[in-house]
Amino acid sequence: MTREVITNERISESYVRIKHDSGLEILIWKMKDFSLKHAIFGTRYGSVNTTFKTADEPDFVTVPNGIAHYLEHKLFENEDTDVFDLYAKTGAFGNAYTSFDKTCYLFSCTDNFIDSLRILLDFVQKPYFTEETVAKEQGIIGQEIKMYDDNPEWRVFFGLLEGIYHKNPVRIDIAGTVESIAQITPELLYRCYYTFYNLNNMTLAIAGDVDEDEILALCDEMLKPCEDKQLLSVVPEEPAEVCKAYGEQSFEVGIPMFNLGFKSKPVSDEESPLVGALSDMTLSLLADETSPLYKKLYDEGLINSEFGTETFIGNGFFVPIIGGESKDPVRTCEIIKEEIHRRKKDGFEEQRFENIKKAYYGSLIRALGNADSLATVLVNTGLRRAGNAFSSIDAVAGLTCEDIRKFLCERFDTDNCSLFVIKPKSV
Amino acid sequence: MVKERYYLDDGETIALNVISDDKFKLCGFRFVFLQEMDGQTAAADSLLAYLLEDTNEDYPDLTSFNSRLAELYGAEMNCSNLRAGDHRALTFSIWSIAQKYALDGEDIPMELLKLVCGCIFRPALEDGVFPKKRFDLKKNEMIDDINAEINDKRGYLISLARPHIYEGELSALPLKGTAEDAAKLTPETVYAAYRKMLTSARIEIFCAGKGLSDECLAYLRRCFDRTSPEKISVLPSPSPIKDKVYEGSAELDITQCKMAMAFKYEGETDNAVKRVFNTMFCTAPFSLLFKNVREKLSLCYYCSASSDPSKNTYLIDSGLEAENIDAAREEIMKQLDVMKSGAFSDELMEQAKLMIDTALKSTSDFPTSLVYWYTDRALEGKDYSPADMMARVKDVTREDIIACANSLRLDTVFILRGRH
Numbered sequence: 001m002t003r004e005v006i007t008n009e010r011i012s013e014s015y016v017r018i019k020h021d022s023g024l025e026i027l028i029w030k031m032k033d034f035s036l037k038h039a040i041f042g043t044r045y046g047s048v049n050t051t052f053k054t055a056d057e058p059d060f061v062t063v064p065n066g067i068a069h070y071l072e073h074k075l076f077e078n079e080d081t082d083v084f085d086l087y088a089k090t091g092a093f094g095n096a097y098t099s100f101d102k103t104c105y106l107f108s109c110t111d112n113f114i115d116s117l118r119i120l121l122d123f124v125q126k127p128y129f130t131e132e133t134v135a136k137e138q139g140i141i142g143q144e145i146k147m148y149d150d151n152p153e154w155r156v157f158f159g160l161l162e163g164i165y166h167k168n169p170v171r172i173d174i175a176g177t178v179e180s181i182a183q184i185t186p187e188l189l190y191r192c193y194y195t196f197y198n199l200n201n202m203t204l205a206i207a208g209d210v211d212e213d214e215i216l217a218l219c220d221e222m223l224k225p226c227e228d229k230q231l232l233s234v235v236p237e238e239p240a241e242v243c244k245a246y247g248e249q250s251f252e253v254g255i256p257m258f259n260l261g262f263k264s265k266p267v268s269d270e271e272s273p274l275v276g277a278l279s280d281m282t283l284s285l286l287a288d289e290t291s292p293l294y295k296k297l298y299d300e301g302l303i304n305s306e307f308g309t310e311t312f313i314g315n316g317f318f319v320p321i322i323g324g325e326s327k328d329p330v331r332t333c334e335i336i337k338e339e340i341h342r343r344k345k346d347g348f349e350e351q352r353f354e355n356i357k358k359a360y361y362g363s364l365i366r367a368l369g370n371a372d373s374l375a376t377v378l379v380n381t382g383l384r385r386a387g388n389a390f391s392s393i394d395a396v397a398g399l400t401c402e403d404i405r406k407f408l409c410e411r412f413d414t415d416n417c418s419l420f421v422i423k424p425k426s427v
Numbered sequence: 428m429v430k431e432r433y434y435l436d437d438g439e440t441i442a443l444n445v446i447s448d449d450k451f452k453l454c455g456f457r458f459v460f461l462q463e464m465d466g467q468t469a470a471a472d473s474l475l476a477y478l479l480e481d482t483n484e485d486y487p488d489l490t491s492f493n494s495r496l497a498e499l500y501g502a503e504m505n506c507s508n509l510r511a512g513d514h515r516a517l518t519f520s521i522w523s524i525a526q527k528y529a530l531d532g533e534d535i536p537m538e539l540l541k542l543v544c545g546c547i548f549r550p551a552l553e554d555g556v557f558p559k560k561r562f563d564l565k566k567n568e569m570i571d572d573i574n575a576e577i578n579d580k581r582g583y584l585i586s587l588a589r590p591h592i593y594e595g596e597l598s599a600l601p602l603k604g605t606a607e608d609a610a611k612l613t614p615e616t617v618y619a620a621y622r623k624m625l626t627s628a629r630i631e632i633f634c635a636g637k638g639l640s641d642e643c644l645a646y647l648r649r650c651f652d653r654t655s656p657e658k659i660s661v662l663p664s665p666s667p668i669k670d671k672v673y674e675g676s677a678e679l680d681i682t683q684c685k686m687a688m689a690f691k692y693e694g695e696t697d698n699a700v701k702r703v704f705n706t707m708f709c710t711a712p713f714s715l716l717f718k719n720v721r722e723k724l725s726l727c728y729y730c731s732a733s734s735d736p737s738k739n740t741y742l743i744d745s746g747l748e749a750e751n752i753d754a755a756r757e758e759i760m761k762q763l764d765v766m767k768s769g770a771f772s773d774e775l776m777e778q779a780k781l782m783i784d785t786a787l788k789s790t791s792d793f794p795t796s797l798v799y800w801y802t803d804r805a806l807e808g809k810d811y812s813p814a815d816m817m818a819r820v821k822d823v824t825r826e827d828i829i830a831c832a833n834s835l836r837l838d839t840v841f842i843l844r845g846r847h
Contacts, residue, residue, distance in 0.1 A: 011528060033450045036789040082722075084712035091781035094712070110788040136725070143728035146682045147746055152578050252680050254574035289481070289493035298489065299560075304568045325575065355497035358530070362500030365524045369452035370792055425680060 001216075008390040010397065013368065015378065015389060016212060022223035023200035027378040027389075028215065029207040031371055035110045037208030038371035039117055040379040041124050042104035045196035047174040048316055049101070051236075054195060054229035063192060064183040065169065066141070066176015069098040071189050073137055075105070079128040083119065092116040100170050101315040102383050103196075108372060114214050117206075121222040127193045129186040138181055145175045152253050156422045160259035160321065163244040163418030167236035170317045171243075200228040203382030207374035235316050240265075241416055248421040257422040258329035260336060261312070261319040264411045269315070269384045273391035276313050277360065278399070278407045279320050283309035284356045285348045285404055286339065287322055293339040302332045320411060329421045337414040344409050353401040364393050428791050430801065432810055435648060438655020441630045443647065444801050447638040451794045454536050454636025455522030456543055459802055460628040461659060464515050464597040470569075470604030471612055471620035473508050476517055477565040478557055478617065480506035483545030499538055500524045504546070511806045512737030513597035513664050517624065518802075519543055522795065525636060536636055540643050544650050550621070556614040566612055573606045577679075580843065584685040584744060588841035591673045592689040593666055598738055629659040631805045635794035665739035666691055668836045676842040683728070683746050688759060689839040690741040696831050698736055698807075699819035704831045705732055706779035708766055709743060713778055715762040715771070716743070726755040736807070741835060749844060756840070766832035769825060776825065783820050787813040 001021050007014035015029035047069060051062045076083045076096065087094040092109035094116075105124050109116045148154045158173060165171040175181070206215060242263045267275045287293050287309050297303040307324035326332045367373045381389045428448040435441040462472065481504070486492035496502045502523035509516045521543040526535050551558065577583050586601065593599035603609070632647065668691045692701075709716045709732035716730045727747035734741050747755050765771060790796045790813045804810050 034792045036792045088711070088713040088778040088782070091778075091785045093782070093785065108785070108789065110785045139725045140721075140728070143683065143725075143746075143748065147728050150580055150681045150683055253578045254576070255571055257578075288497075290490050290497060292490070295488075295490050298564065301564065301567060304571050325571065352494065352497075355494055358499075359497040359501030361530070362502070362524050365452065365500070365528050 006388045006390070008393065010390075010393060011365065013390075017388075018216070020219055020223060022219070022225045023198070023228060024219070024223055025203045025382050026215070026219060027203065027205045027382050028210065028212055029374050029378060029389075030210065030212070031208050031374070034209050034371060036108055036371045037110065037113045037210055038106065038108045038206070038375040039120060040104050040106040040205045040375045041120050041202065042102050042205070042379045042383050043196050043202045044101065044315070044383050044385075045103050045192070045201070046099050046101035046314075047172065047176070048169040048235060049196065049233045050169050052195060052231065052233040054231050056229060060234065061191070063188055064176065065172045065180040066174070067184055067188060067192055068103055068196075069175045070137065070141060070181055070184050071192055072096050072098045072103050072105075073141060074129055074133065074189060075124060075127060077128060077133055078123055078126060083123045086119045086123075087116060090116045090119065092119075094119075098174055099314070100174060100317065104379060106375070113208070113210060114218055117215065117218055118222065121218070124197070125222070125224055127190065127197075129189045131186060134184060134186050134189065138184075141175055141181055142178050145173065145178060148173065148175070152251050152257055152422050155249060155251065156257045156259050156323065156420055159247050159249060159420035159422070160261045160323075160418060161319070163247045163420050164242050164261050164263050164319055166239050166243045168238050168317060169235060195229070195231060198229055198231065199223060199226040201231055203379055205375045205378035205382055207371040207378065242418045244418060246419050248423055250425045251422045253422055253424050255325045255327060256329050256424060257323070257325050258332070258419060259321055259323035260333045260417060260419050261321045262412045262414075262417045264318050264320070264413070266316050267313065267318050269386040272313060272384055273387050274395045275318065276311055277392050277395045278403065279311040279313065279318075279411065281356055281360055281396070281399065282404050282407050282412070283311065283320055283322065284359070285352060286343060286408070287336070288356070290352060290355070293336065297332060297335060302326050302328060302335070329419065333419050337417075340408065340412050340414055344405070347405040348401055350401050353404065357396060357399065360396050361393065364396070428797070430812065435632075435651050436653070436655045438658060440655045440658055441651050442632065442805060444631065444633045444805070445639045446633065446635040446794065446797045446801065448791075448794070449637055451636055452525050452528070453522050453794050454525050454539070455520065455794065455798075456540060456635075457518060457520040457633040457798050457802065458543065458547060459631040459633075459805070460517045460624050461511065461631070461806070462515050462517075462624065462628045463659070464513055464600055466600050466604075468620055469600055469602065470608035471617045472515055472517070472624070473603040474566060474569055474609070474612060474617050475621055475624060476506045476508040477569055478562070479519070479546050479550055479621075480504065482551045482561070483542070484549040484551055485545050486542075487551035495542060499535065499542070500529070502539060502542070504543065506546075508602060510598070510602055512735060515602070516806070517628075519547055536634075536640065537643055537646070540646055544646070548625070548650050556618040559614055562614045562617070566609060569603060570606045570609050573603055573609065580679070580681055580685060581744065581746070584687050584841065584843045585742070587677055587843065588675070588687045588689065588839060591675055591841060592740065592742075592839045593738070594673075596664075596666060598666065598735075626653060627656040631802060633798045633801060635798050663737045663739065668693060669838050672837050673839040675840070676844055678844050678846050681843070681845045684749050684752060684845060685744065685746055685843040686752060686755065687742060687744045687839070687841045688756065688837065690743070690835040691838045692739045692741065692831075693834045693836055696834055697819065697827075699816060700823050700827045700831050701734060701736070701741075702783055703776065703779050703820060703823045704766070704828050705734065705741070706782055707771065707775050707828065708732070708762070708832075711779060711782055713775065715765060715775075716759060719762055720745070720755055720758050724754070724758060726751045726758060730759075740838075752842060760837070763832060763835065767829065769829045771828075773825070776828065780820055780823070784817055787817045787820075
């Protein structure tokens, strides 16, 4: 086992990184005098990991879409009991989520932390799938998929991804489709489980007023050592150009909604904190409420307070997105593209850059303010397998206004972007 | 954590609540202006939340105002328009990082206070009223928001059910009025609503962080220089129970149906008892509705519950397939019968109390959660801490829960169906 204290002098905060003998990375951030304790057990396995192999296997295998999310649902059922029933006895709030590139199991509690951690470590390492339980879940997840089908924000987001990407699995709903989940069997679930739930592929992140020695004693007892299987997960080769420059769908909404995204090459884990910070700051300088672009669009009545930006970034994908509600999304996007051209040439105002840098620093500090957001920062850091929890804070400190202009030139190609619009049914 | 509460005026209409703890990594303020709902002025009162949120005399346009927020480490300013029973609460909140993280040594609480008070007391005006151009933009934005309520199908269901649940009461009114009401507003009528808010609303101020400095307190006192109006009390006004259950429905192009079942409590029930009952019945992963309606019978994807203590109502809403509507409703009533008859385990009640204990204890970690907690207490008219509530929860008995379940009467059922 190795133990390392990671400290950041800039904000006088630190946490502990442990590489456990089982292969698991454990990150602990002690929060003195806080009541809430939060633990997240995560794996580098999300909806995009549909084609993979390990060192033991000669060929890649491709599994149905939505299987990572399906597995997350099924892992909550033990052979003899339901995990929620176990958490109920300790007073913990248990939950889980699957994203494009990770699956995380978590709980929050104020008392009985070690008992709750024992439940978490136990059930995530104890899969139990049968034909009967797998079939039952198809109905529940089918309803979940349909619920998202009624959500215009969800549809406008996936409509954009379908326009940006030709083949990358990120264009498909995390939960899969009713058809794809119908193909899931217990055998497939076991195969995916033993591939991705290898402790070498996972991170345990803990934040709160906790005792490190107690945690490690429990980990020694509970963690089953894993051989590193040299897992390789691939996505189909993606053309550099967008799949569709424009797409639309009619929906029961009051006013049109839109998302404009710029196709850009994916980033490595090492690049991720810096590219993420650069993208967030570029989008802020370009289009936040202090920008001339926002003022122009707002004054012309083309946008409302729903207008905003997002950096969509993860393992194998990266898209800067601008979106919101607009009576005329096409005109709005024309103005956005004109502004990008101007900014590529003229750059940004130095004072605004300094303000946005301060605001970005503030947002990173706020994320350290409570156990759940702090544990999320930690698990994201751990699963990224690069840098540390302070990487973004350090990355921002060294940025210049010119860095932002260069990033805009490199990553916001107005000839390689996609617009997706949700139109009201009555129009 | 230390909590203090006192009044800034003799008439006790302006209360200051100071919540202090060194461990907070945030600091901020919340101002709550409380007025009775009024159908005639609903749109004007609501538009204030748009007009006062993002400019003031010092920063008269969106760009300069937001630049100031960015400069204060990305401070977040928010103005909300909320229901509090038959009352409207206009709230102004501002939050940023704690003083210890300031890179340039600026007095963060003081600067936040100046900015938010500027919005409330010194709005950007033109000829004594809100500037016409900005007024029109904000008015259109509110109209857009009213029209966009349909986007959130769950919230839309409640807005359709509300006039039937609270038939003839102030709570039946749409919070923002209608799009037609909003279209008729002028800068003059909304400015009149603003003056009325300043002079007659009951005001609750919350400060959370390391403490309130003397300079901040002095600044606050200077801001609130008004003659005390008549004191507004927010006493519970229970919604009358209908003789016959109202059944209504509407259709939309959606794939999943939504159902709202509104119950009303007969008589008075302690909030601690209601909280334990709700956790056992609906909101916990081990609750009867989650376990049976969702997990065991797969009759719905979600089934959640919310209460309005001042109206004595309890609302269950769920998302489900059209063919499961009747079965789900029947099963919800069947599980309520389990609660009424006391055929639930002691373990279920203990687990509910444990879960509430966790939630209440964790409230003390977050300055924002504590401010929300004490806002609710101020509106309830009773100043007690999360720990005080926990003591009451511990004393809740099986008999209390049975009595609570038996006091519930089904009042309104409203269903949002797909067209196909």
